[in-house]
Each structure stands twice: as structure tokens, then as C-alpha cells.
Amino acid sequence: MRHLTAALRGYPHTAPLFDGTLRLDGCRLDQADVDPIHEAFAPMVRHQRYDVSELALATLLQAVEADVPVAALPVVMVGNFPHRSLYTFGGDPRPAPAGLRGGRVGVRAYSQTTGLWARGVLADTYGVPSGEVTWVTTEGPHVTGAREPGNVERTTGSLVEALRAGDLSAVxxxxxxxxxVDGLVPLIExxxxxxxxxxxxxxxxxxxxxxVVRRDLLRSDPGVVRALYRGLAAGxxxxxxDAPTGSVRExxxxxxxxDTLLAMVGAAVRHAREQGIVRRDIAPAELFADFEKYAGGS
Incomplete structure (x- = not known):
């Protein structure tokens, strides 16, 4: 029985893999003690610390560009619409999304995936390209050597307090x-x-x-990765x-x-290119090419 170190949160769809309700052929998952889960991302892309890990989509795109030895599985662990991710303090007048042009917006890291999707909405829906906003961050990218555009700043202070002080228009x-945080309201009403x-x-x-999994694990033992994929799907x-509710999580x-997954990744690639998160065009299927080749596809 092969043990795989797994930096996966205990979602309803992963819990059965950790409590033994669902068994994997030839392997078992040992859940890594990582909380919050984004703290697993840098160790995974820099050192391949885990056999299997969640990985933010924007970080995955930067990893593909840098040829980091990890391989993606076509499994989405968590997602959300970005329209409620931009916040400001309520008051009168309340900033409008289009009013962010020329302003300053705080985000934990410029390569944070929530920020990527939020900037995509600002550009596509409200006509505010990412290059016309100064992005104030507290962390750099997870992938070593990934570059940031010139309109990205770093701060050691609290983004919420900077917003409260009027130094930011939104976070x-x-x-x-x-x-x-008392008083925060979505920027997009x-x-x-x-x-x-x-x-x-x-x-x-x-x-x-x-x-994602370590690329060497996929190539040396594709059967165990295939079993992992099937277990994630079963979870x-x-x-x-039994009766779909239409929730965002579902x-x-x-x-x-x-085609839906590839279209979603394609949209992320477009945003990442427009925002300077990656510099080359990445075909969506490229993310899953190793999985398709070695594990026999999905």
C-alpha cells in the first residue's frame, strides 16, 4: 500500500478519502497539516513537497510557464464567482467599479487567483484594464522567478487598514x-x-x-495517479x-x-496574459497533457 502525502483541505468531496469511506486502489492519502491551504502552494511549486496538492489556477499557469515539475489533474477542488470579491467600506458616495481606474486596490498577492478573476471582470464588464490600477500587495508570487508588472506595489501593512484610512479604493x-470586518460591503452592489x-x-x-501531483510520481507510477483521480471523482x-440545489459549490x-473545463482555463489564460501574470500563450490542454499521456486520460 503506497502512502501519498496530500495537501488537500477536508471538503465534503475529499473527506471520504481521508476517513476511509472511499478506498483508493493500491494507495492511501495522508493529509498534510496545512492551514490555510494556500500555504501549501509555494512548497509544492518550489520543492514538490507533497505527492498531491491543491494549487491555485493562477499559480498553476505560472508553474506551467516556468516548467515546474508538477502535473495537473482535471479536478476542480473549489471555485467561485469573483463578483463579491471586491470590497469597500460602506458610505456615501460609494465607489463604483468603473471608478477604480487610476486608483489603488489591495490584494494579498497579484498572482492570487481570486484577484485574477476579479481583474478580468473589471476589464470585461466595467472597462477597467488591470494596467490602469495600482495593485498593492502583501505577498509575492509562489513560483520562483515569476515577474510582476510595474503597477504592483508591496506593503507590510494591513490592506483593510489601508482601505479604512483611504489609501486604497477597494480590497x-x-x-x-x-x-x-465591520462595515465592509461588496463594491459591486x-x-x-x-x-x-x-x-x-x-x-x-x-x-x-x-x-496537481508531482510529475515524477505520475510518470513512474501512473496507476496510483489514475486511482487518485478516480477516488477524487468518486468523492x-x-x-x-440527491436533488441539485444549484449552489455555487455544486x-x-x-x-x-x-470543453467546459478547457473554456474556463482558456478564460483564465487570457486574463493572465492581459494582466502580465504569464508572458506566453498557454493552450488549456497543455495543463493536462502529462495526465492524458501517462494516466490514460479522464
């Missing part, structure tokens, strides 16, 4: 964190309507985290409710190399 935050329109227009929920199926979490 990019996850809804659970924003809910802990009709975010619920906007995200459902995005779904109607595109047919996918933007992915935040996919699953996703088992977590789906629509976001998915497996299988299909």
Missing part, C-alpha cells in the same frame, strides 16, 4: 474574511445578479484551486445532493477533461 477578499449573468454567458464557475459524486466542483 480583494474572500467573503468569509470580509464578513469578519448587484453582485448576485452579475454572477448569474456570468453563468448564463459562460457556462462555468471560475475555478480557484485544481489538483465529488458522493458529495452531490456548479464549481467538477472533474473530467471536457
Amino acid at each position: 480583494v477578499l474572500g467573503a468569509p474574511f470580509a464578513a469578519r 448587484d453582485w448576485e445578479t452579475r454572477q448569474e449573468q456570468y453563468w448564463a454567458d459562460h457556462g462555468f464557475v471560475p475555478a480557484n484551486h485544481l489538483v 465529488i459524486d458522493a458529495a452531490r445532493p 456548479r464549481a466542483v467538477r472533474y473530467g477533461l471536457d
Whole structure:
């Protein structure tokens, strides 16, 4: 029985793989003690510390560009619409998304995937290209050597406090964190309507985290990676409710190399190119080429 170190959160769709409800052929997963999960990303792309890991999509694109020896599986662990990820403090007048042009916006890292999708919405929907905003960050990219555009700044201070002081126009935050800060409100007031329109227009929920494995593991033992993929797929199926509710999580979490996944990755690549996160065009299928070649596809 082969043991795989796994930097995967305990989602409803992964919990059965860790508690033994779902068994993998020839291997078992040993859950790495990493919280929050984004702290696994740098060790994975810099040192391949885990056999299998979640990885943010923007970081994965930078890893592909840098030929980091990891291989993606066509499995989306978590995703969300970005329309509720831009926050400001409520008041009058309230900033409008188009008013961010020429302003300063805080985000943990410029290569953070939530920020990538939020900047895509600002550009596509509100006519605010990422290059016309100064992005104030507290962290650099996970991939060693990845470059940042000239309109990215670093700070050691709190982004929320900078927003409170008026030094920022908005910040990019996850809804659970924003809910802990009194007075924060979504910058896009009709975010619920906007995200459902995005779904109607595109047919996918933007992915935040996919699953990757060490490339040498995939090439030396493709059977164990195939078993891992099948187990992840079974976990996703088992977590789906008998009667679909249409929740964002149900629509976001998915497996299988299909046109929808490739379209979603293609949109991320376009945003990443426009925003200077990656410098070369990356074909969406390139992310999964090793998985297709060595593990026999999805």
C-alpha cells in the first residue's frame, strides 16, 4: 500500500478519502497539516513537497510557464464567482467599479487567483484594464522567478487598514474574511445578479484551486495517479445532493477533461496574459497533457 502525502483541505468531496469511506486502489492519502491551504502552494511549486496538492489556477499557469515539475489533474477542488470579491467600506458616495481606474486596490498577492478573476471582470464588464490600477500587495508570487508588472506595489501593512484610512479604493477578499470586518460591503452592489449573468454567458464557475501531483510520481507510477483521480471523482459524486440545489459549490466542483473545463482555463489564460501574470500563450490542454499521456486520460 503506497502512502501519498496530500495537501488537500477536508471538503465534503475529499473527506471520504481521508476517513476511509472511499478506498483508493493500491494507495492511501495522508493529509498534510496545512492551514490555510494556500500555504501549501509555494512548497509544492518550489520543492514538490507533497505527492498531491491543491494549487491555485493562477499559480498553476505560472508553474506551467516556468516548467515546474508538477502535473495537473482535471479536478476542480473549489471555485467561485469573483463578483463579491471586491470590497469597500460602506458610505456615501460609494465607489463604483468603473471608478477604480487610476486608483489603488489591495490584494494579498497579484498572482492570487481570486484577484485574477476579479481583474478580468473589471476589464470585461466595467472597462477597467488591470494596467490602469495600482495593485498593492502583501505577498509575492509562489513560483520562483515569476515577474510582476510595474503597477504592483508591496506593503507590510494591513490592506483593510489601508482601505479604512483611504489609501486604497477597494480590497480583494474572500467573503468569509470580509464578513469578519465591520462595515465592509461588496463594491459591486448587484453582485448576485452579475454572477448569474456570468453563468448564463459562460457556462462555468471560475475555478480557484485544481489538483496537481508531482510529475515524477505520475510518470513512474501512473496507476496510483489514475486511482487518485478516480477516488477524487468518486468523492465529488458522493458529495452531490440527491436533488441539485444549484449552489455555487455544486456548479464549481467538477472533474473530467471536457470543453467546459478547457473554456474556463482558456478564460483564465487570457486574463493572465492581459494582466502580465504569464508572458506566453498557454493552450488549456497543455495543463493536462502529462495526465492524458501517462494516466490514460479522464
